[in-house]
Amino acid sequence: MRHLHKGVSFAIGLAVLGASLTACGDDGSSGSSGTGQIELSIGTFTEFGYENLLTEYEQLHPNIKITHHKTGEGGPYHQNLITKLAAGNGLEDVVAVEEGHFSDIIDKSSKFNDLTEIGPKDVTPDRWLDWKYEAGKDKDGRLIGYGTDIGPLALCYRKDLLQAAGLPSDPEGVKSLFATWDSYFAAGDQYVAHTGGKPWFDASSQLYNSMVNQLDTGYLDRDDKLTIESNPGIKAAWDRITGAIQRGQSAKLIAFSNEWKTGFQQGSFATTVCPSWMLGVVEENAGPGNAGKWAVTDAFPNGGGNWGGSYLTVPKQSRHPKEAAELAAWLTAPEQQLKAFQARGNFPSQVQALTSPQLLQQTEPYFGDAPVGRLYADQAKKVTHAQYKGPGDGQIQENVTSPALQAVEQGTPPDQAWQQVVDGAKKIVK
Amino acid sequence: MTTVVEKPPRQEVPPEPAKPSWRHRLSRWDVKFSPYLYIAPFFVVFGLTGLFPLLYTAYVSLFDWEIGDDDPKFIGLENFATLLGDPQFWNAVVNTVSIFLLSSVPQVIIAVLLAALLSLRLRFPAGWRVGILLPYSASLVALGIIFANLFGPRFGLVNALLETLGLDRVEWQANRFASHLAVATMVNWRWTGYNALIVLAAMQALPRDVYEAAVVDGAGAVRRFFSITLPMLRPTLIFVVVTSTIGGLQIFTEPKLFDAMPGSNNGGSQHQFQTLTLYLYQSAFEGFDLGYASAIAWLLFLLIVLIALANFLITRRLAATTGLKR
Numbered sequence: 001m002r003h004l005h006k007g008v009s010f011a012i013g014l015a016v017l018g019a020s021l022t023a024c025g026d027d028g029s030s031g032s033s034g035t036g037q038i039e040l041s042i043g044t045f046t047e048f049g050y051e052n053l054l055t056e057y058e059q060l061h062p063n064i065k066i067t068h069h070k071t072g073e074g075g076p077y078h079q080n081l082i083t084k085l086a087a088g089n090g091l092e093d094v095v096a097v098e099e100g101h102f103s104d105i106i107d108k109s110s111k112f113n114d115l116t117e118i119g120p121k122d123v124t125p126d127r128w129l130d131w132k133y134e135a136g137k138d139k140d141g142r143l144i145g146y147g148t149d150i151g152p153l154a155l156c157y158r159k160d161l162l163q164a165a166g167l168p169s170d171p172e173g174v175k176s177l178f179a180t181w182d183s184y185f186a187a188g189d190q191y192v193a194h195t196g197g198k199p200w201f202d203a204s205s206q207l208y209n210s211m212v213n214q215l216d217t218g219y220l221d222r223d224d225k226l227t228i229e230s231n232p233g234i235k236a237a238w239d240r241i242t243g244a245i246q247r248g249q250s251a252k253l254i255a256f257s258n259e260w261k262t263g264f265q266q267g268s269f270a271t272t273v274c275p276s277w278m279l280g281v282v283e284e285n286a287g288p289g290n291a292g293k294w295a296v297t298d299a300f301p302n303g304g305g306n307w308g309g310s311y312l313t314v315p316k317q318s319r320h321p322k323e324a325a326e327l328a329a330w331l332t333a334p335e336q337q338l339k340a341f342q343a344r345g346n347f348p349s350q351v352q353a354l355t356s357p358q359l360l361q362q363t364e365p366y367f368g369d370a371p372v373g374r375l376y377a378d379q380a381k382k383v384t385h386a387q388y389k390g391p392g393d394g395q396i397q398e399n400v401t402s403p404a405l406q407a408v409e410q411g412t413p414p415d416q417a418w419q420q421v422v423d424g425a426k427k428i429v430k
Numbered sequence: 431m432t433t434v435v436e437k438p439p440r441q442e443v444p445p446e447p448a449k450p451s452w453r454h455r456l457s458r459w460d461v462k463f464s465p466y467l468y469i470a471p472f473f474v475v476f477g478l479t480g481l482f483p484l485l486y487t488a489y490v491s492l493f494d495w496e497i498g499d500d501d502p503k504f505i506g507l508e509n510f511a512t513l514l515g516d517p518q519f520w521n522a523v524v525n526t527v528s529i530f531l532l533s534s535v536p537q538v539i540i541a542v543l544l545a546a547l548l549s550l551r552l553r554f555p556a557g558w559r560v561g562i563l564l565p566y567s568a569s570l571v572a573l574g575i576i577f578a579n580l581f582g583p584r585f586g587l588v589n590a591l592l593e594t595l596g597l598d599r600v601e602w603q604a605n606r607f608a609s610h611l612a613v614a615t616m617v618n619w620r621w622t623g624y625n626a627l628i629v630l631a632a633m634q635a636l637p638r639d640v641y642e643a644a645v646v647d648g649a650g651a652v653r654r655f656f657s658i659t660l661p662m663l664r665p666t667l668i669f670v671v672v673t674s675t676i677g678g679l680q681i682f683t684e685p686k687l688f689d690a691m692p693g694s695n696n697g698g699s700q701h702q703f704q705t706l707t708l709y710l711y712q713s714a715f716e717g718f719d720l721g722y723a724s725a726i727a728w729l730l731f732l733l734i735v736l737i738a739l740a741n742f743l744i745t746r747r748l749a750a751t752t753g754l755k756r
Contacts, residue, residue: 075693079715086498104718108498253584254690262585395716399696406691406699410604420700427518428717 038323041067043092045077048148049344053336057327064323074098085111091315093324097145098310100394102135105313107391109138113314116143119325127334132349135386136311145311146332149346151275152379153210153305156282159295161270165194171297178299181211181240188249191270199251199269204241204409205402206255206273211237213305213387219425220390226429228422241405242414252409261285275307276347276376283366296367298375304382309349347376354380392428400424491724502721509725519726521701522709525610529705530678532614538670541625546655548626549633562623573620574687581612581688603690609703616684625670632666633659668745675738679730682707706730
């Protein structure tokens with residue numbers, strides 16, 4: 001050290017200090033580059049099927065360059081979204097939001113642009129199914145998100161298992177079993193009795209959430225007040241599902257867990273809730289060995305329902321809101337969503353796309369060539385309204401009711417678990 | 431490195447009282463400030479990533495602060511008051527301490543025994559040493575997923591094994607104690623070998639002559655272990671115990687991945703294995719309640735300091751009473 005020139009050692013000290021300071025600040029947000037080109041970014045999670053579409057858009061608009069940020073899982077994606085929303089920067093110009101997380105976004109809707117104001121004027125409400133369009137608005141009626149896809153509900157069932165239990169198993173015959181929740185659980189009792197105690201459905205929370213979603217009012221009313229104690233529908237759904245659990249109808253699996261996947265392979269249950277995107281999941285989980293055993297029918301107890309689907313939003317932090325809204329509008333046009341459907345199977349929410357022959361002719365070989373295009377288009381039309389989801393709705397579902405149902409399956413008495421639900425929900429919605 | 435500094439050779443240069451030369455000044459600055467610059471990176475990094483978050487968390491904990499709130503409300507110590515009356519918090523405290531005890535205690539004991547075994551004359555000593563460190567090198571998330579599968583209540587390997595042995599299946603998720611045991615197993619699997627290597631290194635550095643004297647005095651292997659090895663390992667044991675306390679009280683990934691519900695922070699259907707860090711994470715990023723989460727973080731910090739201190743004292747006493755005075 002002594003031989004080192006003194007000025008040099010002083011400079012090294014400074015350099016080290018400088019490096020440690022600058023290592024912490026980097027922000028790669030989009031902006032315009034020197035050439036007059038506009039750089040837009042779009043954030044999506046899992047598979048939206050947008051890869052080719054974005055290249056196409058760049059070709060149509062030579063002055064626009066798009067960066068696509070893809071995240072593999074929805075959970076971390078939405079946490080990241082909320083954090084960046086709070087931080088006030090770092091978000092993409094176009095941000096995809098999943099239906100289940102949309103209530104948290106609506107709660108902070110002042111941080112998003114009203115798309116009816118900044119979006120192209122030729123985009124009108126009749127582009128989408130009514131209920132999808134309505135659910136994209138905040139409480140003041142500002143349009144926060146353009147609908148992308150939806151997840152109309154149907155039921156999937158094991159043809160062979162129903163047959164073995166002496167129940168009807170052809171798509172027309174099972175419709176009477178799946179007409180109402182009463183008939184569905186009655187068929188479950190028969191199934192359990194005929195098979196010597198084999199479970200009827202896979203995961204109780206899937207059914208329970210579907211029942212609650214069909215109610216006019218969910219966990220929160222329009223004033224964001226908790227309805228859990230005053231809403232008879234919620235308690236009725238709870239009693240129904242816990243009754244079925246106690247009569248041995250539940251396979252006691254947790255949806256999307258590893259054991260749930262094993263359950264598909266082993267044929268541990270006969271029915272499962274099947275939104276359109278679930279077909280691929282069933283096929284992947286059950287594997288080629290079970291090909292042709294699963295079937296799907298265009299019936300769902302007590303009418304229809306929807307589970308899943310997303311919106312494209314433009315946060316206020318975007319530097320090019322108008323161009324971003326144009327991109328979002330283009331992506332959610334029927335033609336484009338049809339292409340996304342062909343690429344990744346995301347079921348379109350656009351009225352025109354639902355009547356296109358490409359969609360209606362779609363069949364699914366794994367499910368015995370079921371006409372899934374027509375089937376889910378019909379199921380989508382059976383949805384009459386979108387239930388209002390207040391802030392905390394998704395959290396009640398994931399952190400309160402689903403664990404409580406698991407507790408019932410683990411042996412907790414339903415009344416005690418219901419108290420757990422009420423207390424938990426009150427803690428979330430203060 | 432020497433700290434003596436050469437004075438500029440004054441005699442040769444004619445005295446210039448008006449202005450010291452540029453070189454001279456640079457040299458003076460070097461002597462005065464360079465040492466600070468050399469140690470500055472640590473303090474700057476610590477200040478940015480350690481001290482600032484610590485203090486800012488304390489500040490946030492005094493507010494009713496929701497993520498994205500534009501002007502959070504100051505509420506003083508109300509978060510702490512609510513927290514102390516929150517049964518879920520106390521449940522998490524008990525879980526955390528229980529998992530910590532189930533992991534750290536056997537871990538340190540087994541690590542010392544393993545180290546004692548490894549310090550014997552073995553064939554391929556390097557092979558054994560690398561072998562016990564292997565679990566540590568595997569990715570934590572991969573381990574978590576594999577162990578969660580092994581302990582699966584329906585199709586898990588552990589339950590299948592129990593059944594073939596004619597024993598009852600264990601509800602690894604539902605039973606609170608069983609779930610703690612399963613999570614602690616993951617922790618032990620990963621950390622025992624790591625601690626054993628640290629203890630082994632210390633063991634090898636112990637002076638041989640003390641052992642020779644003990645052998646001459648007729649002390650057996652067990653007596654030598656308890657009367658010489660353990661007391662002389664005291665500083666190392668204190669280090670191992672304190673670091674495993676800090677790590678053990680912050681267990682997060684293992685219980686998170688152990689939950690059957692993917693991505694859940696609930697720690698089981700009735701929070702059977704929700705640790706403090708899981709509850710903290712849930713409050714901050716699912717409940718968006720930053721103030722409350724900050725209060726949890728601070729109480730967790732205090733708890734760690736408390737237990738680490740207690741462990742430090744206990745380890746010092748234990749190791750001191752059994753053997754030599756220093």
